Amino acid sequence: MKTKNKKAAEGLVMAFDVDPRRKVMKKKMSRRSFLKRSAVAAAAATLPLGLVEISWGQSDKRNFTFAYISDSHLTHIKGANFVRNFDKGLKKAVTECNFMSPKPDFVVYGGDLAQLGKREELDHGLEIMSRLRHPVKWVIGEHDYYLDLGQYWQEKIGRLYYSFDHKGVHFVVLNSILTYDSWINKWKSPQERMSNMARLDNPHGSPFMVGDKQIQWMKQDLSKVSRQTPVVVMSHSPLYKIFKPWNFWTDDAEKVQAVLKKFDKVTVLHGHVHQILYNQIGNISFEAMMSTSWPWPYPVSYIKKANQVPRLTVMMNRADPFHERDATGWSILNLDDGRVTNHYKLWENKDRILKYDKKLGYPIDMEYQAPATRIPPQMHY
Amino acid sequence: MKGFGMIVATVAVSLCFSTCLGWAGQVLPLGLPPVPVPGDNPQGPEKIALGKKLFMDERFSADGTISCSTCHIQKKAFTDGLPIAKGIKGLEGTRNSPTVVNAAYYKEQFWDGRVASLEEQAKGPFVNPVEHGLKDFKPIIEIIKKDPDYPSMFRKAFGIEPQGITIDHVVKAIASFERTVISGDSPFDRYMYGRQKSAMSEAAIRGLQVFRTKGRCQDCHRIEQTSATFTDNKYHNLGVGFSLVEPELFDIVEKVKKAKKAGIELDGSILGSKKVSELGRFVVTLDLEDIGRFKTPTLRNVAVTGPYMHDGSIETLEEVIDLYDQGGEDNPMLDSGIRPLRLTDQEKADLVEFLKALTSPEYENKK
Amino acid sequence: MARNLRNIIALVLFCSLVASASLFADEFTKEDLKKWNKQFMSVVKEGDVLFHSSKLGTNTVSCDMCHPNATNTHPETYPKFQKQLGKVVALRDMINWCIQNPLEGEPLKFDDPKMIALEAYITYERAGKPLAPGKH
Numbered sequence: 001m002k003t004k005n006k007k008a009a010e011g012l013v014m015a016f017d018v019d020p021r022r023k024v025m026k027k028k029m030s031r032r033s034f035l036k037r038s039a040v041a042a043a044a045a046t047l048p049l050g051l052v053e054i055s056w057g058q059s060d061k062r063n064f065t066f067a068y069i070s071d072s073h074l075t076h077i078k079g080a081n082f083v084r085n086f087d088k089g090l091k092k093a094v095t096e097c098n099f100m101s102p103k104p105d106f107v108v109y110g111g112d113l114a115q116l117g118k119r120e121e122l123d124h125g126l127e128i129m130s131r132l133r134h135p136v137k138w139v140i141g142e143h144d145y146y147l148d149l150g151q152y153w154q155e156k157i158g159r160l161y162y163s164f165d166h167k168g169v170h171f172v173v174l175n176s177i178l179t180y181d182s183w184i185n186k187w188k189s190p191q192e193r194m195s196n197m198a199r200l201d202n203p204h205g206s207p208f209m210v211g212d213k214q215i216q217w218m219k220q221d222l223s224k225v226s227r228q229t230p231v232v233v234m235s236h237s238p239l240y241k242i243f244k245p246w247n248f249w250t251d252d253a254e255k256v257q258a259v260l261k262k263f264d265k266v267t268v269l270h271g272h273v274h275q276i277l278y279n280q281i282g283n284i285s286f287e288a289m290m291s292t293s294w295p296w297p298y299p300v301s302y303i304k305k306a307n308q309v310p311r312l313t314v315m316m317n318r319a320d321p322f323h324e325r326d327a328t329g330w331s332i333l334n335l336d337d338g339r340v341t342n343h344y345k346l347w348e349n350k351d352r353i354l355k356y357d358k359k360l361g362y363p364i365d366m367e368y369q370a371p372a373t374r375i376p377p378q379m380h381y
Numbered sequence: 382m383k384g385f386g387m388i389v390a391t392v393a394v395s396l397c398f399s400t401c402l403g404w405a406g407q408v409l410p411l412g413l414p415p416v417p418v419p420g421d422n423p424q425g426p427e428k429i430a431l432g433k434k435l436f437m438d439e440r441f442s443a444d445g446t447i448s449c450s451t452c453h454i455q456k457k458a459f460t461d462g463l464p465i466a467k468g469i470k471g472l473e474g475t476r477n478s479p480t481v482v483n484a485a486y487y488k489e490q491f492w493d494g495r496v497a498s499l500e501e502q503a504k505g506p507f508v509n510p511v512e513h514g515l516k517d518f519k520p521i522i523e524i525i526k527k528d529p530d531y532p533s534m535f536r537k538a539f540g541i542e543p544q545g546i547t548i549d550h551v552v553k554a555i556a557s558f559e560r561t562v563i564s565g566d567s568p569f570d571r572y573m574y575g576r577q578k579s580a581m582s583e584a585a586i587r588g589l590q591v592f593r594t595k596g597r598c599q600d601c602h603r604i605e606q607t608s609a610t611f612t613d614n615k616y617h618n619l620g621v622g623f624s625l626v627e628p629e630l631f632d633i634v635e636k637v638k639k640a641k642k643a644g645i646e647l648d649g650s651i652l653g654s655k656k657v658s659e660l661g662r663f664v665v666t667l668d669l670e671d672i673g674r675f676k677t678p679t680l681r682n683v684a685v686t687g688p689y690m691h692d693g694s695i696e697t698l699e700e701v702i703d704l705y706d707q708g709g710e711d712n713p714m715l716d717s718g719i720r721p722l723r724l725t726d727q728e729k730a731d732l733v734e735f736l737k738a739l740t741s742p743e744y745e746n747k748k
Numbered sequence: 749m750a751r752n753l754r755n756i757i758a759l760v761l762f763c764s765l766v767a768s769a770s771l772f773a774d775e776f777t778k779e780d781l782k783k784w785n786k787q788f789m790s791v792v793k794e795g796d797v798l799f800h801s802s803k804l805g806t807n808t809v810s811c812d813m814c815h816p817n818a819t820n821t822h823p824e825t826y827p828k829f830q831k832q833l834g835k836v837v838a839l840r841d842m843i844n845w846c847i848q849n850p851l852e853g854e855p856l857k858f859d860d861p862k863m864i865a866l867e868a869y870i871t872y873e874r875a876g877k878p879l880a881p882g883k884h
Contacts, residue, residue, distance in 0.1 A: 083807050083808065084720065096669055326717070
C-alpha cells in the first residue's frame with residue numbers, strides 16, 4: 001500500500017492514470033460539458049488564461065495575440081531599495097505573461113516604467129522586463145521622459161516614435177507626452193521639472209501634445225498605408241480629451257485624429273490613466289490599459305471641475321487598498337479582422353473583456369455594458 | 382419624546398430577536414451572525430440527532446475504522462491535532478483537517494473551496510482512497526437499511542422509507558448536525574460584543590489593535606461591527622509549501638490543465654498528489670491567479686486547532702505570526718495583501734494573547 | 749428707603765451689565781470672518797503640502813498618488829463601516845490606516861496638528877458634497 005501511495009504522490013500523470021486503488025472514469029469530454037462541470041463560469045468575461053486559446057479562432061493567420069503591460073512606476077528609494085509594491089506589480093505581470101500559451105506575438109510596454117525618470121529606475125525596469133520570454137515594443141511615458149528629455153530611454157531602449165507592420169496591421173507608436181518648450185525650460189533643474197510633471201494634480205502642470213513634427217511624420221508614414229489596412233496607434237497618454245487638470249488629455253488631439261480619419265479600422269491603445277476607459281470618436285476606438293502599480297480615481301470624483309469621462313465606459317471595480325494589486329493588471333489583446341478584443345487581466349478581480357461590436361460600431365464590455373447588468377463595485381462617486 | 386423612546390425600544394428588541402436567534406429554538410452564541418441554512422435542508426431536532434449519529438459511525442469506511450469524527454474529534458475542537466489527516470490503514474492525505482466548528486459560515490468547503498456546501502463536502506471523504514476508502518456510497522446505504530435504529534431515524538427526519546434513502550439524505554443530516562457545531566462567547570466576544578472591558582487581558586486588547594492595524598490581519602480574518610466569523614471566504618497565497626511546486630510550476634500547471642480537460646476527478650487527485658495539492662484553488666478554477674491559494678480559515682478556537690496551514694506545517698501560533706511578519710514565503714503568486722510587517726516582540730506576543738482569547742468556553746483546555 | 753434705593757441701583761447696574769455683555773458675545777464682524785477664514789485656509793494649505801509629501805510615510809509614497817485632489821477619500825461618508833478596520837470609524841482612523849499601510853509610516857495622534865491639517869485639506873477639496881454618513 002505504501003509503495004502505491006508513494007507512486008501516486010509523485011508525478012501528476014502517474015497518480016491520475018495508473019492508480020490501482022481506484023478506477024478513475026476518464027471520459028472524453030466535450031468542451032461544453034467541461035465548462036459546465038468546472039467551477040469556472042462559462043461566461044466569456046471570466047475565461048481563465050488556459051481557455052482563452054480555445055475561444056479565439058486560429059484559422060485565419062491574420063488573427064494574432066499580443067500582450068500589453070504598462071505604468072509600472074518603479075520608484076527608487078535609496079541604494080538598492082525600490083518601493084516593494086510597484087516592483088511586485090511588474091514582476092507579477094511578467095510572470096503571468098510568461099505563462100501565456102500559445103505565446104503572444106509580442107508584448108507592448110505602455111510607458112511610465114520609471115517614476116522619476118532615474119537611471120536606477122529604468123535599469124531596474126529593464127532588468128525585470130528582460131525576464132519576459134517574448135519580444136517587446138516600447139512606448140515612452142512622461143515619467144520616463146522628463147528628467148533627461150528621453151536621452152537615456154533612446155540610449156537603452158530605442159526610438160521615441162516609430163511604426164511597424166505585423167500580419168497585415170500597421171502599428172504606429174507615438175510619443176504623446178510632449179509639451180510646450182516654455183514649460184520645459186522654466187525649471188531650475190531637471191529634477192524639479194520631473195517632479196512637477198510627476199504630480200498628477202499639479203496646478204502648475206502643462207498639457208500633453210503630440211506636436212507638429214510627429215504629426216507631419218505620421219502623415220507621411222500613413223500615406224503609404226491603404227484605407228482598408230487596420231491601423232493601431234499606441235501612445236502613453238490618451239489621444240483625446242478627458243480631464244485637463246490631471247493631463248488625461250492631448251492638446252492637439254483633433255489634429256491627430258484628423259490624420260487617422262481616412263482609415264476604416266483604427267484603434268488607439270494607451271496607458272497613463274490607470275483605469276478602464278474606452279470611447280469611440282468617429283472611426284477611432286480608444287482603449288486604456290491598466291497600470292501594474294496603482295489605480296487612479298475616475299475624474300468624475302473631482303466635483304470641483306467638469307470632466308469628459310466617456311459615457312460608454314463601464315468603470316472598473318473600486319479598489320480595496322488592503323490588497324495592493326486590486327484595480328491593477330495588464331491586458332491580452334487579440335487582433336481579429338482588424339479589430340481589437342481586449343481581455344483585461346484584473347488582479348484580485350474578475351477579468352473584463354472589451355470587444356468591438358460590428359453592428360453598434362464601438363467597443364463594448366462583454367458582460368456589463370447594459371446598465372441592468374451593472375454591479376455595486378462599479379459605482380464611483 | 383415618549384413616542385421616540387417606544388420606537389427605540391421596539392427597534393432594539395427586534396434587532397436582538399433577529400440577531401440572537403438562528404433557527405427556531407437555537408440561541409446564537411455571542412459574536413456570531415445567523416447560521417446560513419439552505420432552503421432545501423431546513424434544521425430540525427430529529428435530523429440533527431441523526432446527523433450526529435452518522436458523523437460518529439465508523440462502519441462507513443472500507444475497514445470499519447474511520448468515521449467523520451476520526452479526523453474531526455469533538456474533544457479536540459473537531460480536529461485531530463495532526464499535521465496531515467490519516468485515513469484507513471494510516472494512509473496520509475496531503476492536507477490538514479480543518480475544524481468543523483463554525484464551518485457552517487464558509488461559503489465553500491475544503492481548503493480549496495471545491496464544493497459549495499456542507500452537504501457536498503460530506504460526500505468526498507467517504508469515497509476518497511486515503512480517507513474512508515469506500516468505492517462508492519452503496520455500502521453506506523446498505524448499512525443504514527439493515528441497522529436497527531437508522532430506518533426510523535430517517536423516517537422521523539425526512540419522512541422517508543428505507544428503500545428511498547440516498548446518500549443525499551445522509552449528507553443532509555450530517556450537514557444539519559454540523560450547523561449546530563458553532564461556538565462564540567469567547568473572551569474576545571464578551572469584550573467586543575458584550576462590552577465587558579475586563580473580559581480580555583491588557584495584552585489581548587493591545588493584540589486586537591495590532592490585529593486591526595499593523596498586523597494587517599483584519600480584512601482576510603474579518604471582525605465586523607456586530608459579529609465576527611474571522612474569514613472573508615476568499616482564497617489567498619501565503620507561499621506556504623509553494624517551494625515544492627515552484628521549480629516546475631509551468632509544467633505542473635500544464636499537466637493539471639490537460640488532466641482536468643480529460644475529466645480527472647478532483648478529490649482523489651488533490652489528496653493523492655502533494656504537488657497537485659500545493660496548487661490550491663487553481664485546480665478548481667484553472668485561473669492562474671489562484672495558484673497556491675487556500676481559503677482563509679476562521680480564527681475562532683485557533684489556539685486549540687493546531688497545527689496550522691493547509692499542510693499543517695506550522696506548529697505554534699508564534700511561528701505563524703513570524704511567517705506573516707516576514708511577509709509570507711515570497712513567490713511570484715504571493716497574495717498582494719501579504720507583506721513584511723516589522724512587528725516588535727511586544728506586538729507579536731500581544732497578538733498571540735489575542736488569538737488565545739478567541740477560544741470558546743466549551744473548547745478551552747481541549748488539546 | 750436707603751435699602752430700596754440700593755436694590756434699585758443694583759438692579760439697574762445688573763441689567764446694564766447683562767445688556768452690555770450681549771453686545772459683545774455674538775457680534776463677530778466681517779473682519780473676523782476674513783481673519784478666521786485666512787487661518788483656516790493656512791491649515792488647509794498645510795494639509796495640501798502634507799497630502800502631497802513623500803515624507804509622510806517611509807517609502808516616498810504620498811497620498812496624492814492614489815488620491816489626486818483628494819479624490820476617492822469621500823470625507824462626506826464618515827463615520828462609516830470601514831472594511832479594512834472592521835468597524836465604524838471616522839475619517840481620521842482611515843487616514844491613519846493609509847499612513848500605516850500604503851505609506852508604511854507611523855500613525856498620527858488624533859490631536860496632532862498634521863492630522864487636523866490633513867482633514868482640513870481633504871474635506872476642503874470635497875466642499876459642497878452633501879453629508880452621506882455610512883455610505884459605502
